[in-house]
Amino acid sequence: LRANFSVIQKETGFVNGLITVLHDITEQEKIDMERREFVANVSHELRTPLTTMRSYLEALADGAWRDETIAPNFLEVTQNETERLIRLVNDLLQLSKMDSKDYRLTTEWINFVDFYNRIIDRFEFTKEQNVVFERQLLDHAAFVEFDEDKLTQILVNIISNALKYSPEGGKITFRMIEKEQHLIISVSDEGVGIPKENIGQIFERFYRVDKARTRKLGGTGLGLAIAKEMVEAHGGEIWAESEEGKGTTVSFSLPYVPTEEEDWS
Numbered sequence: 001l002r003a004n005f006s007v008i009q010k011e012t013g014f015v016n017g018l019i020t021v022l023h024d025i026t027e028q029e030k031i032d033m034e035r036r037e038f039v040a041n042v043s044h045e046l047r048t049p050l051t052t053m054r055s056y057l058e059a060l061a062d063g064a065w066r067d068e069t070i071a072p073n074f075l076e077v078t079q080n081e082t083e084r085l086i087r088l089v090n091d092l093l094q095l096s097k098m099d100s101k102d103y104r105l106t107t108e109w110i111n112f113v114d115f116y117n118r119i120i121d122r123f124e125f126t127k128e129q130n131v132v133f134e135r136q137l138l139d140h141a142a143f144v145e146f147d148e149d150k151l152t153q154i155l156v157n158i159i160s161n162a163l164k165y166s167p168e169g170g171k172i173t174f175r176m177i178e179k180e181q182h183l184i185i186s187v188s189d190e191g192v193g194i195p196k197e198n199i200g201q202i203f204e205r206f207y208r209v210d211k212a213r214t215r216k217l218g219g220t221g222l223g224l225a226i227a228k229e230m231v232e233a234h235g236g237e238i239w240a241e242s243e244e245g246k247g248t249t250v251s252f253s254l255p256y257v258p259t260e261e262e263d264w265s
């Protein structure tokens with residue numbers, strides 16, 4: 001841009017200053033627009049569960065509390081909405097922390113194979129659905145420097161989605177490969193998939209392919225946006241591949257230098 005600046009200046013003198021100013025305004029306007037859009041989204045996301053809760057509480061106060069079948073049902077709805085609000089506020093706090101200047105990673109050298117196994121175990125022991133887990137991890141230790149809490153959150157967000165969108169009896173495959181100074185970690189499911197035209201957007205804040213369905217599943221629309229920021233903070237990239245009706249694979253990379261020793265773990 002600076003090179004352009006001086007060339008244009010020689011030829012047109014005064015006008016070029018205007019061009020630069022216009023450019024700055026557009027950048028600033030874009031930031032302002034994004035901020036306004038974000039605030040509008042947040043307000044909408046907060047209002048939806050709150051208005052739902054208000055109407056259920058009103059019905060309860062108006063006498064539904066006396067009905068032994070309706071009352072527990074209405075209370076459960078308000079409880080679920082409260083849980084979702086808490087998740088939403090936690091996710092928002094997480095994002096705002098990442099946006100702040102003093103955001104730092106607390107990194108350690110950890111064998112990713114052991115770490116990945118531990119996370120998968122946690123899901124395997126607690127999952128309520130009938131879903132089969134398959135692990136295709138490296139057969140030797142792979143030490144990477146990373147922030148364990150952040151990587152846990154990245155994987156929890158990705159694996160929770162895989163479970164959420166998996167059909168009964170579906171399989172989730174956990175993979176890990178070495179590729180050109182990177183570790184590639186992926187989670188594949190056999191779920192509904194994502195239409196090709198939407199796949200680039202799933203890492204955006206509040207983006208959901210099917211708003212009604214994902215709300216019902218308790219999503220905040222922020223899980224993958226958080227994962228993306230955290231992966232990038234580690235110097236990696238995140239992406240998704242999907243075929244509608246067949247399944248989805250979400251992968252991310254981490255910088256990695258393979259070592260000679262293979263008997264570390």
Ligand code: ADP
Nearest residue numbers: 161165202208209214219220221222223224248
């Ligand atoms: P949410 O909390 O809604 O799941 P995410 O940011 O985690 O938000 O995901 C954004 C959207 O991407 C989801 O609403 C869903 O439409 C889509 N998505 C993410 N993972 C999957 C998956 N494994 N299968 C199908 N759709 C997915």
